[in-house]
Amino acid sequence: MLTKTDLIAAIGRVHANTYEVVALLRNEHLEWRPRPGEFSAGELALHIANARLLPLDAVRGQPLKYRGHAMRTDETAAHVRQTVLRTGKKTIASLHEADLEAVVANVRGLELPAWRIVMNGLIEHEVHHRSQLCEYLSALGVKPPALFGVHVEELPR
Numbered sequence: 001m002l003t004k005t006d007l008i009a010a011i012g013r014v015h016a017n018t019y020e021v022v023a024l025l026r027n028e029h030l031e032w033r034p035r036p037g038e039f040s041a042g043e044l045a046l047h048i049a050n051a052r053l054l055p056l057d058a059v060r061g062q063p064l065k066y067r068g069h070a071m072r073t074d075e076t077a078a079h080v081r082q083t084v085l086r087t088g089k090k091t092i093a094s095l096h097e098a099d100l101e102a103v104v105a106n107v108r109g110l111e112l113p114a115w116r117i118v119m120n121g122l123i124e125h126e127v128h129h130r131s132q133l134c135e136y137l138s139a140l141g142v143k144p145p146a147l148f149g150v151h152v153e154e155l156p157r
Contacts, residue, residue, distance in 0.1 A: 007115065008095045011122045015088035018048060018130045020145045021137065022084045025077045029140055041136045043069045045080045048129045049087040054107060055121030056091060059098045059114045064107055091122065 022045050030042030039047060047069035057064045072079075100115040134144035146154075 004095075004100055004115075007100070007118065008092060011095065011118070012088075012092055014123050014126055014130075015052075015091070017145075017147060018126055018133075019081070019084055019088065021130055021133050022048075022081055024137055024142050024144065025080060027077050029137075029142070030071065030075055030077060030080065032136065032140055034136065034139065039069065039132075040071070041133065041140070042071045042075055042077075042080055044129060044133050044136065045084060046071060048126055048133070049080075049084045051125060051129075052087045052091045052122060055117050056094045056098075058104050058106055058117050058121075059100070059102070060094075061102075061104055 025041060025045060031040050033040040033043075050067040050069060054064055054066060095118065098114060098118075100113070100118060102114045103111050104114050104117060106112055106117050106120070137144045143151075
């Protein structure tokens with residue numbers, strides 16, 4: 001059975017894997033986007049960081065507030081990395097205090113156990129966008145890190 005401690009540890013690993021990808025971003029990558037209307041690389045990283053805070057609002061029973069993904073005109077990769085790291089630390093610290101069995105409303109207003117909101121918002125959502133960021137890096141000529149220590153091309157055939 002998955003315990004609260006197990007869940008928090010899993011989220012910590014997800015955040016560490018995301019940070020490893022974000023650490024590869026450089027200033028010249030931040031404005032790149034695959035096509036008009038899509039997130040830029042910097043916006044995507046900021047979205048990942050700030051979207052982490054939504055499930056925390058929900059778990060605390062607070063009004064949900066998306067802090068956005070807009071980049072400052074003087075945005076740097078170092079600041080983006082710092083934001084991702086800060087929201088990860090804040091998330092983990094808050095989860096230790098949270099009642100994950102409480103029933104709370106998600107972003108659509110559905111009443112769910114808090115642990116489900118945490119799973120969806122802090123694992124599935126982040127992994128989805130981290131995969132996008134890996135694709136962005138590949139398009140920029142930067143090899144993304146191997147998720148489990150090996151890239152698919154290195155698997156035995």
